[in-house]
Amino acid sequence: MRVIAGTARSLPLKTPEGLDTRPTTDRIKETLFNMLQPYLADCVFLDLFSGSGQIGIEALSRGAGHAYFVENAAKAFNCIRQNIQFTGFEERATLLKQDVMGALAAVREKEVSVVFMDPPYGTGYDEKVLDALKGMCYVTEDTLLVVEAALERDFSFVRELGYQVVKEKNYKTNKHVFIKKQGAVSAD
Numbered sequence: 001m002r003v004i005a006g007t008a009r010s011l012p013l014k015t016p017e018g019l020d021t022r023p024t025t026d027r028i029k030e031t032l033f034n035m036l037q038p039y040l041a042d043c044v045f046l047d048l049f050s051g052s053g054q055i056g057i058e059a060l061s062r063g064a065g066h067a068y069f070v071e072n073a074a075k076a077f078n079c080i081r082q083n084i085q086f087t088g089f090e091e092r093a094t095l096l097k098q099d100v101m102g103a104l105a106a107v108r109e110k111e112v113s114v115v116f117m118d119p120p121y122g123t124g125y126d127e128k129v130l131d132a133l134k135g136m137c138y139v140t141e142d143t144l145l146v147v148e149a150a151l152e153r154d155f156s157f158v159r160e161l162g163y164q165v166v167k168e169k170n171y172k173t174n175k176h177v178f179i180k181k182q183g184a185v186s187a188d
Contacts, residue, residue, distance in 0.1 A: 001054060004030055006061030008087040015052045016076040024054065024118070024148070028171055032146070033058055035169065035178070036114060039144055040064050043113035048100050048129065053080035055116050060089045064114075070096045070103040100125070104132050112138045118148040121174075127157055130179070134162050145179040155179070 001013045004026055024032070032055075033040075042065040047056030049071065056067040069084070071077045077097045084093045096103040100117075115133065119125035126147050133139045145163070147155070155165050155177050167178040 008061040013083045016079045046115040048117035049119045068094045109138045116146045121150040147177045
């Protein structure tokens with residue numbers, strides 16, 4: 001696993017030992033960041049269920065101004081800390097070792113441009129986090145919420161939470177769902 005583009009391009013990243021995380025492949029990460037690039041310039045990026053931190057680090061490498069990394073598992077959190085130090089992004093990163101639901105209130109920003117989450121599949125965390133995010137002042141109509149999920153996950157519930165799916169990108173085994181507050185402009 002490595003940083004694909006930007007200032008930290010080609011630097012190798014560590015992954016936590018064990019089967020608790022699912023590192024995103026380079027090909028999927030490249031596709032994802034091609035879609036996210038218009039949002040990244042000097043933005044605030046929130047990486048929930050961070051695992052190795054590779055998504056937030058890629059965002060920083062490609063121009064995000066600051067990234068929050070939220071991870072509760074000790075091994076994964078230590079891996080993120082090592083990857084942040086190795087890539088030299090310590091001053092532009094905030095690491096929160098806590099439950100995602102509690103960490104949402106710890107984010108002190110006027111606006112977050114991108115919220116990325118890769119929760120454990122089949123747990124319902126995606127719905128719980130989206131419900132909590134709708135009450136956070138830093139989630140505006142311009143904020144892009146991206147959820148990595150199993151292919152079969154139905155996101156019709158987002159309408160009831162005040163969101164709309166603006167794009168969905170399917171891969172072989174999973175997908176990225178791009179969500180904005182209802183009434184917001186498309187993610188294209």
